Amino acid sequence: DVQLVQSGAEVKKAGESLKISCKASGYTLGTNTFARYWIGWVRQMPGKGLEWMGVIYPGDSETRYSPSFQGQVTISVLKSISTAYLQWSSLKVSDTAMYFCVRVGLNRKSSYFDYWGHGTLVTVSS
Amino acid sequence: QSVLTQPPSASGTPGQRVSISCSGSPSNIGSNVLNWYQQLPGAAPKLVIYNNNQRPSGVPDRFSGSKSGTSGSLAISGLQSEDEADYYCAAWDDSLDEVLFGGGTKLTVL
Known part of the structure; x- marks a missing residue:
């Protein structure tokens, strides 16, 4: 079965950095499949x-961002362990x-999301 | 404010048929497929309709979708208490070069 397993909840202070992860399984036999x-x-805000x-x-690690998030976060991937990341260099309370x-599927211009991770709750305090 | 417009709430009694609308524009729904997601309380969203009117394996045939022009809808027939959830439409937008979600519709089974 395809699974996306995300890292656990985080509690941070404003200004701190953070990197959360998403490990894929069930379709990653051979790194080419994950790729x-x-x-x-x-x-999803509260x-x-x-x-x-x-x-x-x-x-190839090609990345595209929503204009709303460009420059605010960084998305990365480590293909060898079938894991994607989302990171912040300086968190805000917001x-x-x-x-x-x-x-997402085979086409980046898609709103077809067939599998979802369980979610990682990030709480940032001042 | 979401570019895809959904009613904030909908309701029905068990067994009834309810419909949730999603209105967009030529650059999103008008030129790309519409997908629908169900989010049960405290859970991750789940795909219930893709490519406007297709049901993923495991989704009951009580769920159906349609699209015409720049609008689409999700219909649930034979409403059950387990259908009580938030429902979101989603489409790619060619002008904004991003995925847009509707604001979500909270479905209550009375």
């Missing part, structure tokens, strides 16, 4: 809706949210 599917990140943050292609990783 074929784009991986994305979706934010009590709010879903927001698309950006995607990465594990095959970064408090649940973050989901998603498997």
Whole structure:
């Protein structure tokens, strides 16, 4: 079965850095398989809706960001361990949210997210 | 404010049919497929309709989707208490070069 397993909840202070992870399994036999599917990140602030943050292609690490998140976060991937990352260099209180990783599919210009991670709750205090 | 517009709430009694709309523009729904996600309380979202009207394996045939022009809808027939959740539409936007989600519709089963 395809699974996206995310790292655990984080409690941080404003100004600190953070890197959360999303490890894929079930379709990663041979790194080429993992590399074929784009991986994305979706934010959900407390009590709010879903927001698309950006995607990465594990095959060549090509990355695209939503304008709303460009420069605010960095998406990366380590193909050898089938893991994608989302990181902040300086957290803000407004970064408090649940973050989901998603498997996007073969085309980055897609809203088709067939598998979701369970989410990583990030809480940032002042 | 979301570029894809959904009603904030919908409701129905068990057994009824409910429909949730999603309105967009030519650059998103008008030129790309519409997908729908169900988010149960405390859980990650789950794909329930893709490519406008296709159901993933395991999704009951009570769920159906449609699209016409710059709008689409999700319909749930034979409503059950387990359908109580938030529902989101999503589409790629060619002008903004990003995925847009609707604001979400909270479905209550009375």
